[in-house]
Amino acid sequence: MKTLTEHLGQYAEYHRDRRNIASHFIGIPLIVLAVAVLLSRPGVEVFGLWLSPAALVALASAWFYLRLDLRFGLVMAGLLWLSLWAGAVLAVQGTAVWLGAGLGLFVIGWLIQFIGHYYEGRKPAFVDDLMGLVVGPLFVVAELAFLCGLRDEVRRAVEKRAGPTCIRHGKALG
Template sequence: MKTVLQQLVNYACYHRDPRNIRTHFVGIPMIVLAVAGLLARPALAGVSLAHVAVVLLVLYYLWLSRGAYRGLGLCMALCMLLALWGGLRLAALPQAAWLGWSLGLFVLGWLFQFVGHLYEGRKPAFVDDLMGLVIGPLFVVAEWLFLLGALGGMQRQIDAQAGPVRRRAHGPLPH
């Protein structure tokens, strides 16, 4: 099983253009919220698939981030609980509104993702490794923490192994 650093390095190799990272700051939270909303309905005895998925993801993120990076795991737990809360709010809407908002967020989130990968000039990470679908939210939270000046040692290790984030735009979108 890969460590949190190995998972993030692998994911980062597909995300070195800052424009791509910025689209992920928008797209991935939209997708996570949409999936939470879609899985929050129906519920059996007050427990939905969203509850189960979030508990499993939180346990995975906490396990993956144990040791020196436990703060990252705790941040992920908070973010996933917020996504669950938002998903439950979506699920409480009338059926047409729930489905419209959830599917709309899902599609729009993926559009952001694919535009980012046009900038990157590289396919999304999950195409080569389905774990990318689980690591994407972790990557976004880690990148936010890097911007806030946290986890500098982790950021340096990722940059050393995946290459630094390209700081300058490289012209128009590739064809």
């Protein structure tokens, strides 16, 4: 299994333009929420928990994140739990609300992603490696941590592999 910095570094190679990274702060959470909503049916409530395909995907994803890094994994598990909660709330609504919310979030999230990649001038990472679909949400959390001055050792390792972030047609701002 690749390490945290190997996954983030590979993903970061496709995401060095600050506008693209900013688009991911909006697009990826919308997509994660959309997947949680859409996979929350069928589901059943057991002991106050909504068990659904979304819960299985979230559990597998959380396990992956926790194996990579405990601190980021705990944050990701918490965010996945929030997505599952929102998905369960929408799953018990009428089909039009559930499906409209899920599909709407999914389409809007991907549109934002593709706008970001227009600025990047590069295809999304998942085109070359499907693991990019799982690493993307972790990348957003890591970038937020880096912006807050946290996990500087991870940021340095990622930038060593991918280079500093920049604005295309401008100077590096890393």
